[in-house]
Amino acid sequence: MKKKKLLLIIFLFLLLIFSAGLGIFFGSVPLGPGEVVRAFADREGNPTAFTLLTAVRLPRVMGGIFAGIGLSCAGVILQGVMNNSLASPNTIGVNSGSGFAVMIALMLAPGKVWAVPLFAFLGAFLTTLTVFGLAFLADSSRTTIVLAGVTISSFLNAGINTVKLLDAEIYMNLSSFMAGSLSGLTVRKLTLPCALILAAFLACLCLGRALNVLGLGDDVARSLGMRVSLTRLVFLILSSVMAGCVVSYAGLLGFVGLIVPHICRQLFGNDARLLLPCSALLGGSFVLVCDLLGRVLFAPYELPAGILMAFIGGPFFLYLLLKKKGGRRVSA
């Protein structure tokens, strides 16, 4: 049992490295491993390859990995904290809230690198609190919360479109932002969000036990000496940091945060201490593969990663739902 899980983790790790490699080698201009090595060894000799790698491929791969880590872990946390298997940054509207705040940031403070992730986090956090408040006030079922999330999502998406249409000077490709895409990433754009995602991810890894205890229900968690409200707030902040930072550079990537935790729950069980790192590994690979397929399948045209994700993730998620008869997960 334990050995099987260890092998699976090693496999996930290799899968991430493999997909990162593919992401670097393939694209509009394929580069072999030899060319990559040569480009780094002799910059002057291969200026095009070097620029292509450092300015396009590497940021893109890095952005993909961190997007996967951020959204999957945010998904695991939201599912645990809300005790709802259908929760994820996308389904409960956190992504949209964060996207809306990104639009506001682009409108109010164009060209400020720090403003976008900050607003994205605030948007994500406010939306999380809203949905959480609704769930608390209505004391409602899992499905109701998701429906509330869907409503909030479309409301905020309308907001995104409105801002974009009213302020034509906002420089962004709206359709790929709405679908979620990794094109046009630069190191400058990525540094702050990725650092924040990494920090939040490491914090989550340390708090896995607390997420488990929180998943036992408020009464039990209190009896075990946990400050339930405070701990929950910390988790909501962490998940908002992760989801918000991803949205700040990759747009509204859906499905990773829902589907990856689900797969990992089936593979590794519900222990958050295992679930968080494994979801991060699988999430990174999933985003990278979707992005790669989007670049390669219809070359020279490029599909945003989010569209591929929906094409692959949608049917797969339906399959999981049918298999689990409602997909109810009882605990973290």
Add this chain to the structure above:
Amino acid sequence: MSVPEYRRVSVSCQRTPILRDISLTFPDGKITALLGPNGCGKTTLLQCLNGVSRVTKGQILLDGEDFLSLPPRERARRLSFLPQVRTVIPSLPVRTLVEHGRFPWLGFARKKTQKDLRIVKNAMEFAQVIEYADQSVDTLSGGVRQRVFLAMVLAQDCPVLILDEPTTYLDFQGQRQFCALLRKLKDQGKTIILTLHDLNQALRLADHIVVMRWLSPAEPEPVPRLHSHGSFLPKGEIAACGSASEILSSHILEEVFNARLKRFEDKDGVCYFFE
């Protein structure tokens, strides 16, 4: 002496007073059963101890210290609490769940030591769930599951154990097994306080009994009553407390529960039965 002592405690739940001016002590190293009709505030009274009910007035002392002013983790190291109905049935392996009983000692990030692992193993052995250690809790029957939760609170390693209706959803065999474990825990010196609904079980199990009742005996439903001045009246009060035999001879249970007491005598001795 490691028992909680209530000193003139009042409890409100969302501004509705539930209990007022309760003073109560429990005997050390004994099993105390809290009896009373549904909705008279038994759970509320106990939940002062795990921080779910909010105490508005009065004090609870433990080891001579003001228990409620201790930080939550410190409280959970001295007193373990198993809540009533668990809304969540975790799909974690039994061993992992029992390990969570160490949370008050481990906190968020400390690593488990040999000592923690030993305590967890002992708790599982004591509760007779060690053979299910690697199974997921949600695949187990109700009786085993309840013993798993008992193992979890035992892993907290506290001298005081509070159990809110631990036997309610168990079948006959499960109840008997569970009660046997509680007696064994008492023999190890633990102080156990629990709520029960089965009067006969309480008479057999408990050394000490606290009887609670509706403040107004005619009260039909557990809804807060609006006093003529517009303020809410508390719901329940303590009718009597004392050793099991004292309670039996005071006939308070017959009054509170509207029950009849029967006395049987056979070769094993005298036995009482409520019907």
